Amino acid sequence: MAIKVLVTARIPAPALEYLKKHFEVSQDIKSLPTAEGLLIRTETLVTEEFLKSAPKLRLIVRAGVGLDNVDLKACLNRGVEVRNTPGANSVSAAEHTLGLILASARMIPQANTKLKSGGWDRDTFTGIEIRGKTLGIIGYGNVGSKVSKLALAFGMKVIGNDILPKNEVPMITKSELLKQSDFVTLHVPLTPETRAMANKEFFSQMKRGSFFINASRGAVVVEEDLLKALDSGHLRGKALDVFNNEPIEKGNLLLKNEKVILTPHTAGQTTESQNNMGLEASKIMKEFLCPE
DSSP, rough: OEEEEESOOOOHHHHHHHHHHHHHOOOOGGGGGOSSEEEEOTOOOOOOOHHEEEEEEEOEEESSSTTBBHHHHHHHHOOOOEEOOOTHHHHHHHHHHHHHHHHHHHHHHHHHHHHHHHHOOOOGGGGOOTTTEEEEEEEEEEHHHHHHHHHTTTTOEEEOOOOOOOOOSOOOHHHHHHHSSSEEEOOOOOOTTTOOOOOOHHHHHTTTEEEEEHHHHEGBBOHHHHHHHHHTEEEEEEEOOOOSSSOOTTTGGGGGOEEEEEEEEEEEEEHHHHHHHHHHHHHHHHHHSOOO
């Protein structure tokens, strides 16, 4: 009898076809009670209650980096293995981060909007060069290390902060990194230690006139504190790809702040990364559920 796999994620056709060669594949959540494997992305929330409807489940694969939408403790208690694809979209996320840095330094989205509305205001959009500026990377893993390489190619000075020792760039305390950096970018997972880490105290330690970038997880930032840091003039600008609540609410003040550049959680959203994540997740499923 074929092993049943439920796919709730949007994955490219080649990855889906790969799964169908080895499993009986369903994309209907009603098949959860008979599924031994589950392939998900951000949209599927795996809770203890969810697992009660999946008595045969043995493996969950998240096609992506974070696992904050999965109750890992509940899975452990049930004996359900949980895997992800941490490196599959790291190039896309790193390139997007560099794009946000450049867009912030040169106010590219704001200039585009002004020009398309009929304005021609060159002086307002006098930006800064990133060459020679210091980039502080908090979280020097798959994405952070790739951001570092790109930034160094642009002539930036890079410093880092991570829970594990690294040798590629100087690793210093978070407090010292915030004081020294012209740009600060976060690349950390969402954990009890990182939740709300970018708060009032965090922003007060940042260099006056610096920029803040976050393309990791929205909940690591206290959005209210960030807005206050912008409104006070302490920060020059910020760019976010992730938010406390997604989709972002229409009334969120971030949407009205001209100093803020926003993208809708698209850092890892490229054709290449989608193919990589889908195929890698499918191969993990096959190797675990029906190893040769």
